[in-house]
Amino acid sequence: MPVTENIYEPVKAKLTNIIDESPLIKTLVLVPEKEFSFKTGEFIELTLNGIGEAPFTPSSSPLVKDKLEITVMKAGYVTGKIHQLNIGDVVGIRGPFGKGYPLEKFYGKEVLIVGGGCGFAPIRSLLYKLIAEKEKFKKVIFCYGSKTPKDCIYKTLFKELRNIEKFQVLRSVDMADEPWDETIGVVTVLLDQIKIDINNSLAIVCGPPVMMKFGTIRLLEMGYRETDIYLSMEKNMSCGLGKCGHCMLGDYLVCKDGPVFTYNEIKGLPDIWR
Amino acid sequence: MEITVESLKKITFFKEFDSVTIEKILKISELQEFDVEEKIFDEHQKLIDIFVLLEGKVILGINVPGKGKINLGTIHPGQLFSWSALFPPSISTAYAFADVPVKVLSIKASKIQELVGDNDTFGYKFMKIIGQTLSKRLSDTRFQLINMASV
Incomplete structure (x- = not known):
């Protein structure tokens, strides 16, 4: 259940630590303005003002409500900008979205x-x-x-x-x-x-x-x-809500029906491994 | 370490074989030990034995021009390696060395080929295991190749 009434409105979150995990991967420790709950496997949208958004599944414990950790691999424009963030910067987070692990x-x-x-x-x-x-x-x-x-x-x-x-x-x-x-x-x-x-x-x-x-x-x-x-199946997610259709996987919308699926549910769909 | 039919029955590679067959394999085998980092065989070397790892860990790798030795695989107890010995020209496709102190059962490839020729049932089972090992190795290598190509 998203933490804001307006599903498009991000909650501000302060970047309190950055951990270099590997040459291409960093973990950001974020402290949101409001308590932020998620179930394991659900995802959030991380917003950079004026840059864009990208979906990430939190890597921190779902039992911790006052901070959130997001692990980001530098792979494109938005993730490249995320890697340039500094401690103290403020980002936005929307969500959580999708269905987690049952x-x-x-x-x-x-x-x-x-x-x-x-x-x-x-x-x-x-x-x-x-x-x-x-x-x-x-x-x-x-x-x-x-x-x-x-x-x-x-x-x-x-x-x-x-x-x-x-x-x-x-x-x-x-x-x-x-x-x-x-x-x-x-x-x-x-x-x-x-x-x-x-x-x-x-x-x-x-x-x-x-x-x-x-x-x-x-x-x-x-x-x-x-x-x-x-x-x-964390891919092609864009708006986080299944409204833009970017995340369509056969009859499913990954943002809404996933990102966790059984193989049985998606095995016949085209390009599932793309 | 005493190698007996009973002790070999616990090893994955031998699970499909009955005691009589294992006894025959045992007769054409010998226990070999290698120290840490000791070479077992080189890349592009003529092989005469196939090996079943009994204890320890063996590393497989290849020499990559411009990069040197790259370790690409690990053999764990119960697994077969040096399969190239069975098929002409019997040249190794990788080097192998002991990562920790290692005990292997080395089986003379020429002798096992005789057993395969003499006994169709054993021959089928044995070649099935070899086929499965190679099929899995090929699948893993494809996966590895795709992964490395995406670096």
Whole structure:
């Protein structure tokens, strides 16, 4: 539910910290003027006055209401300008929008999360929620891949996750151009190393389209049902409300009906991996 | 470390085989150990053994002109590597070294080819495993290639 009555009106938020995650990725810590709640998987629109807007799924805990963290990969005009922001600057945020992860469906199950690159941003928010409710899940396995060790984000979080009961974390890099003591290879190779009860498990995939495609194919080969694979289809979102139609995916509007879909819901639609 | 039929049954690679078959493979195999960073084989080297990793971690990589050695893959226990030994001209497509102290079961490729020729059932199962390994390796390599091309 958006925090302002006017869905187009942003709430002002002050940038209080900037964390360099990788050469192309920064996390912005924002303190909104008003309390800002979201469910994990929902997204917001970040507004830069006179520049434009872009959608992001918060990477911070949905349990924290007085600040919000947004992780941004420099990929175009607006994200380039976001990377030029300084501590103390004021931005706008609209939202939250869309539908997040249906966590109640995960209760009592083994949760497998497959993430890549900047796809870790929404996953981090989800992980915070899973940690907070860890007694409700049988176990959580997180497989994360990045191109190189330098591209791996939230590096300190991995150590924390590995100390949490019920959590298993595996990491890979496509190419080890510096010392790396974990797996080398694409993120799907990590799936060979896990032990999971597929019949009592749900999988979540979030990352670049190429990773989403190959990850989903591998999960299907492993025996996952199409209804048990959740994909975070964060693309083509523009107005955030499903009104501009830019986010159309078959009969769905990603901003309104997503960004989280099961593979079963979208599998036949054209260009889902584009 | 004693290698027995029972201990091999726990290894992923051997799961499809019965005890008699594993016994036959064991007879043409030997346990080899490699220290940290010790070379197992080089890129473009003639291979005579296939390896099943029993303990440790093996890194695969290639020499890229202008960039030097680039590590591109990890082999975990239970996985097969050095499959090129089975197919002429039996030349390695990558280098391999031990990332930590490693124990491998090395199987003579020529001997396994004889077993495959002598026993159709074993031959089919064995080649199915090799086919699945290569198919997966190819799929992962495509994924990796696309990822790297998008850097």
